[in-house]
Structure formats: structure tokens, C-alpha cells
Amino acid sequence: MNERLVEQVTAELDALREARTYKHFLTLESPQGPVVQMTGRGEVIVLSSNNYLGLAAHPDVVRAGIEGLERYGAGTASVRFICGTFAPHLELERALAELSGTDAALTYVSCWNANEAVIPTLTDAETVILTDELNHASIIDAVRLARPASKVIYPHSDMAALRDGLAAAPRTARKLIVTDGVFSMEGDLAKLPDIVELARKHDAVVIVDDSHGVGVLGETGRGTVEHFGLLGEVDVITGTLGKALGGAAGGYVASSAAVCDLLAQRSRPQLFSNALPPTVACSALAAIEVMLARPDLLAKLHENTRRFRALLAETGYAPLEGEAAIIPIIVGETAEAIALSQRLLDEGVFVTGFGYPVVPEGTARIRVQMSAALEDEHLERAIEAFRRVRRSHRHGAESHE
Numbered sequence: 001m002n003e004r005l006v007e008q009v010t011a012e013l014d015a016l017r018e019a020r021t022y023k024h025f026l027t028l029e030s031p032q033g034p035v036v037q038m039t040g041r042g043e044v045i046v047l048s049s050n051n052y053l054g055l056a057a058h059p060d061v062v063r064a065g066i067e068g069l070e071r072y073g074a075g076t077a078s079v080r081f082i083c084g085t086f087a088p089h090l091e092l093e094r095a096l097a098e099l100s101g102t103d104a105a106l107t108y109v110s111c112w113n114a115n116e117a118v119i120p121t122l123t124d125a126e127t128v129i130l131t132d133e134l135n136h137a138s139i140i141d142a143v144r145l146a147r148p149a150s151k152v153i154y155p156h157s158d159m160a161a162l163r164d165g166l167a168a169a170p171r172t173a174r175k176l177i178v179t180d181g182v183f184s185m186e187g188d189l190a191k192l193p194d195i196v197e198l199a200r201k202h203d204a205v206v207i208v209d210d211s212h213g214v215g216v217l218g219e220t221g222r223g224t225v226e227h228f229g230l231l232g233e234v235d236v237i238t239g240t241l242g243k244a245l246g247g248a249a250g251g252y253v254a255s256s257a258a259v260c261d262l263l264a265q266r267s268r269p270q271l272f273s274n275a276l277p278p279t280v281a282c283s284a285l286a287a288i289e290v291m292l293a294r295p296d297l298l299a300k301l302h303e304n305t306r307r308f309r310a311l312l313a314e315t316g317y318a319p320l321e322g323e324a325a326i327i328p329i330i331v332g333e334t335a336e337a338i339a340l341s342q343r344l345l346d347e348g349v350f351v352t353g354f355g356y357p358v359v360p361e362g363t364a365r366i367r368v369q370m371s372a373a374l375e376d377e378h379l380e381r382a383i384e385a386f387r388r389v390r391r392s393h394r395h396g397a398e399s400h401e
Contacts, residue, residue: 020335021355031057032247034373038350045382047351047368052215052325053297054373055287056247068282080275088281095288099222100254101231106263107276111211111240111251112138117267118207118236118253120146122176128169131178132156134186136209139178149173159194166202175202181210181224185359185367187322192228207236215244216325221291221298241280246287250276301325301372304379308370311383316390327368337364347385
């Protein structure tokens, strides 16, 4: 072992601890749900999971995964074009295409992989990529890997800047507009109608990562694209199976048959990584079926989000506005966000603090995430914890004056 490397890395870790920004990883001893058993904590209420529809432990989803494992085993032990494709992968991809309003879909082991597949594959030596400054890290890394002829990082949801970037791009160049559907740290939505209109005017391609929109927005849970009435109007949609659609892992690209075929032929994450485990393909397919059959889950998620936003405001907090199931509360400094999440955990509520480099310096926050699995009693217990923490923090601040 290189001792110099160990010393340098240890110094970096010590600096994180000194700054009170070191992340501690918590251990769950039960399935993900509205409450979990946490090692050293007992039962805690979960306000930090992307389990938006409560499907991570749904009996139908669990049973489908078990049956998939028993029937198909753990996997093919290689990539699809070498060792073949299991039938559940094709069934899942047909369901994802239908869900997305596209002709086809292709699955990956994560949405990170999906973004790193589609963006570089659609980028040639003359391509211009236009990307929102608050896009997810997977999009940022995918753009770096793509190495386009040029890129425009436009201010968050600034349509004038996007328009100017498109107008300045060479007329014959391929232009890719890449955006989150729901911005995960803000909880706000991309201005998709404006983006699509600009794309049509400038012959650009629209790529939307809707990981936090599918299963949350739209009349039937089809996401941000459905929310804005744009099903069939967006060129490429990427998404995850690790949030609302079962909560396990996996991602996908939904697009035209030609784009998905090219990705199967050329995208490096498809050619050099194993396919989804069949148990995940089966459980994700079941999650889609449950979501479409149970519109009450979506309605419950919306009501929980509306109600908890109102309760937070009544308690004196000021969450950011938004239409998604993400409710951020800006704190300021990273250490304070982590400390606030720790105080809430001491009160039996699991909610995570985020700071730099996940969000810009000075904008650290705790991020509340709603789930259809949360009942009124959970929301009431949680808001009482928020009240106690706010009261104790205010009294603590007064005592130091």
C-alpha cells in the first residue's frame, strides 16, 4: 500500500470531519417504507427516500422479483449481445416505451449509465450541447465524456439564454438540449413547453432525465412530459427504476426505435456492462403495472406533498416552491444542514442534509421527500419533530446572545 496516498487521503477525511461535513452512512434493518428499523436508532420515520409510491416493499413487486430470480437466476454473467437477453428485459422495455410515449426503450444498470450512454452516442464532432446549470451530476459527467464541439451551460431555466445559445450554434450542427424534468435539489420543473418550442424552431433534439418525475407527475404518473401534455413530443427520455418504479436499481432510455437501436449497437455502457439482473427487470415491470392500476397511490402522494408543505409553513419553515414530491428547506452552510438532519434523526425522523459539492456553496439544505406510503400519523409525528427541533434551535440561539 502506498503510504503517501494513505496519508494524503486521511488528511482529506480529517478535514471533512473538522468542517463537520463528513457523511455518516446509516444502516437499515427492515424494508424501505414509511418507517424503518435503523441500527442504533430503532424505528424512525422516513422522509428521505425516493420511494415515491411506496412500491419498494409492495407484495406484488417483491413477489415478481423473487419469481424472476427463481426462474432466470442471478443473470447471464456477461453483456446482452454476447450472452443473450432474458425475456423480462424485453417485456420491461416495451412497458417503458408505452409509459414514455415513445416507440422503444432500452434498459441499463442505472440512469447514470443511461445518461452516459445516450449523450456521448448522440454527440459527433460538430455537436453543440446546451445543458441547464442545475442538471444532475450524471448529465454533467455525460457531457464531459461526450466532448462536443462546444457546450452551453445556461443559467437555471433561463429560456432567453437557451434561445441565444441555440441561435449562436452553427445551423448544420446537431444541437442537443439536455435537462432534468424535475431538478432533484430544487424540486422545480423544467420549462418543457418552452424548451420544446425552442427546439422546434432551431431543429434541436430534446433529452429529458425524468428520474424524479416518473411516478410523481402527470395524470397517470408518466412524468414531467405527461404533466405538460407533451407525450410523444420529446425526443429522448431517460429515467430510473430505482425511485418510484420499485426502488431497486436500473435505468432506461426511451426514444425512437432508431435511437434505441443505435444505443444497443454503440453505447459503451450497453456493450461493456451486464444487463439488469432479471429479478430487477421483473420487479420493475410489476411496479409499473401496480402504478397504472392504482391511481389512488398517485393521488395520495400529491395530497401528502400538499399537506406537508402546508404544515412546514405553519411551523415556521420556508420550503422552496415546487410541484414535485421534493420539498427542500434551505439552511445555508453544509455543516448546519448536516447538524439539522442529525437533530431531526435524534427526534426519530430520517431526512438528509445536502451541501457542497452536491449543491453550490451557501445553499445547503435538508430535502424532505414525500411518499404515498406515509400515513397521517407519520406526517403528524414528523411535523412535531420539526417543531421541537425549531423550538430548541431558537432557544439555543437566544441563550448565546
